[in-house]
Amino acid sequence: MSNQRAEGRKLAILAADGFEQIELTSPKEAIEAAGGETKIVSIEKGFIHANKHREHGDSFHVDMSLEEAKADDFDALLIPGGLFSPDALRTNDRAKDFVSKFFEQKKPVFAICHGPQVLISANLVDGREVTGFPAIQQDLRNAGGKVKDQSVVVDGGLVTSRSPDDLGDFNAKIVEEICEGKHARQLESVTA
Incomplete structure (x- = not known):
């Protein structure tokens, strides 16, 4: 893992019921180990339930609802x-809208596995280099993404990854990018 430090950096983790547990816990632990802070944001307050592949996973406390959360409060x-x-x-x-605000504010956005589907629906993929779980790579292409079948793809603050097998590379890039801060290229996909 990197020696970079993320003190003072705050990561929003956007998830709802049925997220892949390791894809939340592993990056969360990486940011916290680097000194950063994480908050789980979801559709409603309470608890969200994870999956471990096809099995039920653990429950996680939601720190704030989408109604309460503001992109301004996160890095x-x-x-x-x-x-x-x-x-x-x-x-x-x-x-x-929450996801789009991070792009407008030129802040890093990280999505893994099926997570980039949210970016597709928010119209944030067109013209960007991305990856995702093999089953959604054609969807990313159809949305205008330039798909690369790599463990992690970085495009100006947008970091995407394929699956839990790639978490080592993905986590290292998350820490690196959150330490770097804002990226001018993020805004291009929103204003293009």
């Missing part, structure tokens, strides 16, 4: 994958 955003969480988020207008 970066993480969208874990899983089969059900991205589906719930991509059809939620507040979730899409």
